[in-house]
Amino acid sequence: MNHKFHTYCKYLFVSGLASVAISCSNTRFLKQGQMLYTGAEVKIENDTISKKEKQELQSALEANLTPKPNSTFLGMRPKLYFYNIAKEPKKDKGFNYWLKYKIGEKPVLLGDVDREFNKDIIENYSENKGYFNAKATYDTVSKNKKAKVIYTVKPGARYLVDGVKFQKDSSLVNHEIQNLAGKTLLKNGKPFDLDVIKAERERIDNGLKERGFYYFHPDNIIVQADSTVNKNHKVELNVKLKDNTPDLSKQQFSIDKVIVFPNYNIQDVKEGKYSIPMNKDSLSKYAFDDIYVIDPQHKFKPKIFDRALYFKKGDLYNRTNHNLTLNRLISLGVFKFVKNEFVTSDSLQHKFDSYYLLTPRQIQSLRLEALGRTNSANYGGGELNLNWTHRNFFRGAEQFKAAIYGAFDFQMGGPSNANNMLRMGTNVQLSIPRIVAPFRFHSSSAFVPRTNITLGYEFQNRTQYYTLNNFTGSFGYLWKENVRKEHELKIIDITLVSPANVTDAYEKLYEKNDAMKRVVERQLIFGPTYSYTYTTTMLPRRNTVYYKGTVDLAGNITGLLTGANVKKDKQKEIFGIPFSQYAKIENDFRFYHKFTEKSSLATRFIAGMAYPYGNSQYVPFSKQFFAGGSNSIRAFRARTLGPGSFDPRILDQGAYFDQSGDIKLELNAEYRANLYKFLNAAVFVDAGNVWLINNDPERPGGKFSKDFVNEIAVGAGVGLRLDFSILILRLDLAMPLRVPYYEKGDRWTFNKINFGDPSWRKDNLIFNIAIGYPF
Incomplete structure (x- = not known):
């Protein structure tokens, strides 16, 4: 001591x-x-x-x-x-x-x-x-x-508010101010505070903007303080219009004409090609529901503006609808710049025309992406993606995206018959900027709700083992309540897995491992999925959060209709294919704390569970959870961790690595710091694992139990992030600190660390290259 x-x-x-x-x-x-x-x-x-x-x-x-x-x-x-x-x-x-x-x-x-x-x-x-x-x-x-x-x-004694009066006069604007007085921020007994007075003026201005007083300004309000009435350190406040308030600020304006220029170009303005028609006759042939769309080439269907614009002829101006309209026009995704101007059309009747000057984005774009990668399992590979986007597919701001891709992974320095992997496929998505449904969906959000339709196909070949044909399709809705809350409901989400060319070598492997057999079983998965996202990460706060919860229900209604929910010897089928039944829930919570402008702490917690029932004894392999890899527990190779304390070393190491589970727990923490301009560094710790719900004799120790805490894997490491604005290249070096499949009492590895031993470095230092942050 x-x-x-x-x-x-x-x-x-x-x-x-x-x-x-x-x-x-x-x-x-x-x-x-x-x-x-x-x-x-x-x-x-x-x-x-x-x-x-x-x-x-x-x-x-x-x-x-x-x-x-x-x-x-x-x-x-x-x-x-x-x-x-x-x-x-x-x-x-x-x-x-x-x-x-x-x-x-x-x-x-x-x-x-x-x-x-x-x-x-x-x-x-x-x-x-x-x-x-x-x-x-x-x-x-x-x-x-x-x-x-x-x-x-x-400082002397602090003066307190003792009486607040809103001075009356006969003007219309004063009448509206009186209606706003009930929610004043100026309270009796509270200290005199100039910041509160400024906030009160802003509150009155915001309230008047909602009532048509477009030209009003907070400076038109004066709050007079009188400390002479009461000598006991009290002050009376008198809220009134300034005597020199402009007449225009006192007038309540309504909308006359709403005019949209969907092909506005600032260069045309500079060259004198742009002019605003100032009389109704010149606009009449473009009229639609009191909205005038100046689109001689008919690039856009007028109906999209009827849904996006909140102002209609005769409406009283209000700031909420003003901002909602601008935000919805931007969220259509087809306009790069959105500008709004109000031009007085009838000063005596206090009316003005609302002009929307919209600059379109490039309607079509083609992007080619190439990616090379390597990992510590002696695999190298690459990926090529060709993406085409059309942002106005049916002239209604529909976004159509199509992609074709190919990827390969091969074992470097391995035998000629190594288990190389090849993937290629295509997918398309049509995103419609409204809810397509037999019911009426009304949203007052600043974000346009969308109907999304997707179709996809992927060919997957493990050269020595099998070929899979994966077909996917979905139909659903995406809508945002506000900038923080987002909902996505897929009414139908279908996956069809059809195996082909399963080799004798793979059949011999899955004779020893039933989980590997399920990889090449024909699978039909369909049902609704719902996800909810809440985030404050876009706000300029010291502490921000991100949460995403997902619920996936497969085959529940079909199970009731076919009787699959009642246990029987034989699985029910559709088109000769057994359909899957399971319930899956996943939660992803992240917390970010900013220490300074150049340093922060990022944390993530993932908890998920998938439960098979009815027509399924197991959750489909593609819907299970995995652990390890560059975006998970980085000290373990991708999909090699778990389930539970199962030791993957007992498997044929040249055969198959992917390990899956029905339950997942994961916790990550990463300290990030900027070193110099584009160069950032990180220190991180990852922990977690996956487990099975049911016992699997071929994977002993994989079932979730009350001893799960002792089966948590832990890894740590350091990394560099090269932030090039258009992309972030991430380099992480990690090593395991706790290995769940070691003997109990010997799972922590601190006493085994030996950086000088080449064999230890090869087995324990995992190098990851990735694009973007892990979370």
């Missing part, structure tokens, strides 16, 4: 010396008469306000003072030190420039501090928070070429 204590004291002493050394070394770079500014302190002298109010005022005042001193770390200023030791670069590049101006930080001197300016800030801010007649003074304390400024504030 004494030895550990002395060791700790030594480390503490050395750290203290280093701190003093760096601190002193920074001041030696100062010129004669210069002093390093170490910050400011605000002292509040007032016995009438609470301790909490003092702390809040002090924190706010110190946050408003400028400039900020040099950043510190454990009492040291390493960034300032790097600035000081780096030579002045001759060019705006090179190591010295990077060290001095990118890593380093220029010294903040006492001469940079405008103390009078800060004193004014303190007094003004205090008064804005209700501390009227606040007075501030300052004093400078210096020692050893360092200086700090101490500001002393005498």
Whole structure:
């Protein structure tokens, strides 16, 4: 104990010396008469306000003072030190420039501090928070070429609101203001606060914008404060229109004509080719439901604007419908820029025309993608994708996407009869910007709901084992409540797996492993799926979350109709193919915490379960869960982990690796930091596994049990992310820390780590190359 204590004291002493050394070394770079500014302190002298109010005022005042001193770390200023030791670069590049101006930080001197300016800030801010007649003074304390400024504030008692009046007059706008008064932010007994007053003006302005007062502005409102009526530190507030409020701001406007230019081009405007028809006669031949579409080439069906535009002739202007219309036009996906203009058509009747100037995106695009890859299982390969997109397929902003692809993986340096893999296929999707259904679906969201239809085919060949033909199809809906919440319902989601050319070699393999036999069984999977997504990751917050929950129900109604739910000796079939019955649920929760603009923590938790019943004894292989790989537990090769404590080493290692399960638990944590421009680094830990619901004699230890915690695999590693804007190339190096198929009591591997052993490195260091972040 004494030895550990002395060791700790030594480390503490050395750290203290280093701190003093760096601190002193920074001041030696100062010129004669210069002093390093170490910050400011605000002292509040007032016995009438609470301790909490003092702390809040002090924190706010110190946050408003400028400039900020040099950043510190454990009492040291390493960034300032790097600035000081780096030579002045001759060019705006090179190591010295990077060290001095990118890593380093220029010294903040006492001469940079405008103390009078800060004193004014303190007094003004205090008064804005209700501390009227606040007075501030300052004093400078210096020692050893360092200086700090101490500001002393005498704020006096804080004034409270005692009466709020909305002054009346006979104008229409004042009548509407009176209707808004009931939800005022100005409350009796609350402290006087200029920020609350500003928020109240914004609230009134937003309310009037919803009632047709398009030209109104928050500055048209004045809130008068009277502290002379009550001398007991109380203030009365009077909310009124300014006397010089423009007449236009007092008028309530409605919509006359709605005019859409779906082929607007700013270049045509510059060349004088663009003009807005200003009379109704010139618009009549393009009219549709009181909407005038200027589209001589008939590139777009007018009906799409009727669904997207919330303004109709005679409607009172309101900001909500204004913003909803712009957002829905953008979410159609066919317009690159959307601009809205209001032009007064009848000033006496207070009407204006609403113009929508829409610049189309490129209607068709063709993209070719090529990808090369390798993994630690001595497999290399590549993939080629050709994608065609048409964003206005039937002239109604329907998006049609078609793709063909091919991929291959081959064993490098292996035998000539190695189990190479080949995939090729095609898929198409038609996305219609409305709900196609026998019922009426109304959405007031800013996002256009969509009906999605997909068809696909994939040919998969494992050269020495089998060939699979996979057919897929789906019909469903995608809609968003708002920017955070999204729903996707596939009424029908069909997968048909048809095997061919199953070799004798593979038949011998699955004689020993029934799970491998199920891979090449004919499968018909169909049923509804539903997913719900909630995310705040697009918001500028310090903490953000992402959640996606998915429910997949296969063959439930068909099972009832055919009697498959009743246990029988023989499976029920459709077109000679047994159909699958199962219920599957999966939850994916992610939490992101931003420490600074250049560092963050990302975490993810996945929990899922698939349960077979009725016509199925097992969940189809393609619908089961897998663990391991570049987007999962990175210390284990893709799909090699689990189930449970099953040891995959007992299998023929040259044959088949994929291991699946009915239950999945996974937890990931990753610290991310920016090193330099496009170069980012990460340190991560992954944990989890998959398990079986039913016992499988051929995979002992695979069933989920109360001992599942002891079967959790753990891996950790480091990585680099090369952020090239158009893509992020990810390089991860991981190693296992806990292996679930080792003997109990010996599953942690810390005592086995040996970086100097080539054999250990080959078996335990897993290198992953991937595109994008893992989560």
